[in-house]
Amino acid sequence: MSQTDLEIVVDDPTAPEDDSPSVVSSGTVEIFVCLLLLALAVTLGYDNWRTGASWDSTGPEPGYFPFYLSVILGGGSLYGLIVALLARRAASGTFVTRAQARRVMAVFVPTLLFCLVMQFLGLYVASFLLISGFMRFVGKIALWKSLLTAVVFTAIMFVTFDVAFDVIMPKGPLEAAFGR
Amino acid sequence: MEAFGLLLHGFAVLLTWKTLVLMMVGLVLGIFVGVLPGLGGPNGVAILLPLTFTMDPTSAIVMLSCIYWGALFGGAITSILFNIPGEAWSVATTFDGYPMAQQGRAAEALTAAFTSSFIGSLVAVLLITFLAPMISSFALKFGPPEFFAVYLLTFCSFVGLGREAKHKTVISMSLGLLLAGIGMDTVSGNLRMTFGSPELLRGINFLVAVIGLFGISEILLTMEERLALRGHAASISLRVVLGVWKDLPKYWATLLRSSFIGCWLGITPGGAIAASFMGYNLAKRFAKDPESFGKGRIEGVFAPETAAHASGTSALLPMLALGIPGSGTAAILLGGLMVWGLNPGPLLFVEHKDFVWGLIASMYLGNVVGLVLVLTTVPIFASILRVPFAAVAPMIVVSCAIGAYAIQNAMFDIWLMLGFGIVGYVFKKIGIPLAPFTLALVLGNRAEDAFRLSMIGSGGDLKVFWSNGLVGSITTLAIVLLFWPVIDGVLSRVGWTQRTRATSRQA
Numbered sequence: 001m002s003q004t005d006l007e008i009v010v011d012d013p014t015a016p017e018d019d020s021p022s023v024v025s026s027g028t029v030e031i032f033v034c035l036l037l038l039a040l041a042v043t044l045g046y047d048n049w050r051t052g053a054s055w056d057s058t059g060p061e062p063g064y065f066p067f068y069l070s071v072i073l074g075g076g077s078l079y080g081l082i083v084a085l086l087a088r089r090a091a092s093g094t095f096v097t098r099a100q101a102r103r104v105m106a107v108f109v110p111t112l113l114f115c116l117v118m119q120f121l122g123l124y125v126a127s128f129l130l131i132s133g134f135m136r137f138v139g140k141i142a143l144w145k146s147l148l149t150a151v152v153f154t155a156i157m158f159v160t161f162d163v164a165f166d167v168i169m170p171k172g173p174l175e176a177a178f179g180r
Numbered sequence: 181m182e183a184f185g186l187l188l189h190g191f192a193v194l195l196t197w198k199t200l201v202l203m204m205v206g207l208v209l210g211i212f213v214g215v216l217p218g219l220g221g222p223n224g225v226a227i228l229l230p231l232t233f234t235m236d237p238t239s240a241i242v243m244l245s246c247i248y249w250g251a252l253f254g255g256a257i258t259s260i261l262f263n264i265p266g267e268a269w270s271v272a273t274t275f276d277g278y279p280m281a282q283q284g285r286a287a288e289a290l291t292a293a294f295t296s297s298f299i300g301s302l303v304a305v306l307l308i309t310f311l312a313p314m315i316s317s318f319a320l321k322f323g324p325p326e327f328f329a330v331y332l333l334t335f336c337s338f339v340g341l342g343r344e345a346k347h348k349t350v351i352s353m354s355l356g357l358l359l360a361g362i363g364m365d366t367v368s369g370n371l372r373m374t375f376g377s378p379e380l381l382r383g384i385n386f387l388v389a390v391i392g393l394f395g396i397s398e399i400l401l402t403m404e405e406r407l408a409l410r411g412h413a414a415s416i417s418l419r420v421v422l423g424v425w426k427d428l429p430k431y432w433a434t435l436l437r438s439s440f441i442g443c444w445l446g447i448t449p450g451g452a453i454a455a456s457f458m459g460y461n462l463a464k465r466f467a468k469d470p471e472s473f474g475k476g477r478i479e480g481v482f483a484p485e486t487a488a489h490a491s492g493t494s495a496l497l498p499m500l501a502l503g504i505p506g507s508g509t510a511a512i513l514l515g516g517l518m519v520w521g522l523n524p525g526p527l528l529f530v531e532h533k534d535f536v537w538g539l540i541a542s543m544y545l546g547n548v549v550g551l552v553l554v555l556t557t558v559p560i561f562a563s564i565l566r567v568p569f570a571a572v573a574p575m576i577v578v579s580c581a582i583g584a585y586a587i588q589n590a591m592f593d594i595w596l597m598l599g600f601g602i603v604g605y606v607f608k609k610i611g612i613p614l615a616p617f618t619l620a621l622v623l624g625n626r627a628e629d630a631f632r633l634s635m636i637g638s639g640g641d642l643k644v645f646w647s648n649g650l651v652g653s654i655t656t657l658a659i660v661l662l663f664w665p666v667i668d669g670v671l672s673r674v675g676w677t678q679r680t681r682a683t684s685r686q687a
Contacts, residue, residue: 107573111601153575
């Protein structure tokens with residue numbers, strides 16, 4: 001089939017380079033995650049033991065079931081830690097390259113800011129800022145397209161959730177000014 | 181015959197303008213999320229769940245299940261036209277589907293995929309119609325030990341039969357069960373694992389976790405990759421559709437075998453991914469010329485699609501009959517039932533007949549309407565992929581935030597969602613499976629209650645799980661499945677498995 005038959009082509013000008021250096025290996029992240037899970041298992045296990053992890057006259061105490069689950073989680077994490085440490089001697093794959101990490105942060109940081117801004121300006125204003133800002137600065141899409149898309153999408157969300165389905169969302173000063 | 185009568189009643193419940201419109205909306209949204217990279221069935225259902233909070237349960241579940249059917253259909257479009265499997269179960273579809281598109285047979289491949297999806301789902305829905313009432317009436321005899329044994333069977337089969345490293349499945353499951361226990365203990369009323377935080381008193385809502393785990397993490401993962409697309413555009417003509425349908429009887433064995441595999445792996449928690457690969461591999465094994473597979477053979481599309489859809493649909497059978505979901509999406513639908521105050525399990529068939537049979541009727545109608553819709557609108561949905569991901573990604577983030585907030589009207593849930601997004605991203609990258617985590621989070625409290633009630637009843641004697649033939653068989657089967665990799669290894673070592681395989685080949 002010739003190339004002219006291909007009708008849908010979408011380019012990605014900001015695609016991560018193939019030869020980008022590794023930031024961290026999968027083995028290292030696995031060790032870190034297992035250590036975190038082990039610490040979580042110990043913390044939750046201690047809390048359940050403190051709540052009561054044995055039997056009283058009415059049956060198993062509230063911490064009984066979760067205490068043993070903490071033990072299982074701790075055991076699994078410890079085993080995972082040993083496996084990851086042993087496997088580390090062998091070649092370990094890349095968890096994320098520098099170019100990939102940059103792209104992940106380009107989504108994560110705006111999402112984090114969106115959650116922060118939502119607390120003060122409400123969901124709809126924060127949504128407008130996220131969509132227009134992301135399209136303009138990350139996607140390099142024309143300003144008018146970014147603003148229009150953000151306005152239309154936010155309006156659809158407002159009408160769908162707040163008006164049609166009566167699902168109350170966090171509001172800010174703008175909605176208050178319009179009496180909502 | 182009783183099931184048939186009840187099914188007709190279900191159609192009567194379903195056939196209102198309001199429900200039919202919701203069905204269409206659900207299907208369109210479903211195909212949309214199925215086509216979009218970075219979204220899929222579980223994510224779409226979880227994100228759109230808040231839309232249904234103010235609806236009556238029947239309308240809500242009809243819309244949600246139609247999102248699910250739509251997403252199942254939509255996944256095939258990207259697999260065949262762009263060689264991008266929207267879902268893991270669509271991977272096997274690309275093996276022959278994409279080569280067919282390259283040979284200029286995209287319309288034929290898409291028709292084959294949609295038709296076989298429909299057939300797989302139809303077989304599974306027939307199974308649900310006739311088997312679910314029988315299972316649920318049988319399950320009415322269950323007490324806490326039997327229920328705990330069934331939960332144990334579900335958990336153990338995930339560990340024993342899963343493809344991932346066993347310790348990773350154990351970590352995922354125990355973490356889910358632990359998080360489910362946060363907040364107020366349902367039996368004693370005591371607080372657990374809250375560390376004095378008033379926000380944790382409510383516990384962790386599993387839908388918030390699911391939105392983060394599947395929605396946010398998928399955006400992060402998708403962004404990581406090159407988002408360039410190069411694929412085929414296709415429109416399906418009536419002539420192609422009729423041509424594929426005319427040839428269907430030739431492939432009856434493939435369709436039947438794949439349906440059976442799919443139903444089996446859907447009811448047991450094997451999942452649609454395993455079903456699609458098994459369906460494909462068996463079609464290849466039984467073919468006269470297996471070397472032609474992978475080069476654009478239509479059976480290579482029929483087999484995985486039929487199996488995956490039979491599996492995805494039949495995963496709803498244990499959810500409806502026993503309250504135990506067979507897949508991640510079924511777990512989310514189960515969570516939806518709980519939000520609307522319905523208690524999934526055997527009593528559902530007795531107490532909410534309208535709801536159950538309305539849902540089953542919607543499975544038939546949703547699949548028929550879905551088939552017609554995808555066959556007629558492929559070019560429109562394929563063109564969705566022209567929308568740059570930089571526009572789609574923030575919209576998905578906003579939808580996720582709306583979904584997470586709407587569940588309990590709590591800002592804390594937005595932060596939890598973000599936290600679970602990071603957890604999901606890291607877990608997926610290091611191979612810790614998320615499906616057992618979701619399942620454990622949904623079933624955690626029910627499993628614990630069943631365990632504690634069993635223990636209280638027996639005075640703390642674990643023998644209660646072998647106190648009669650039924651509970652004993654289920655518990656023993658659970659333990660066998662838990663240690664299945666070891667048992668299988670021993671059997672292979674003594675040559676039993678090879679002998680059995682040789683015998684079956686001779687037969």
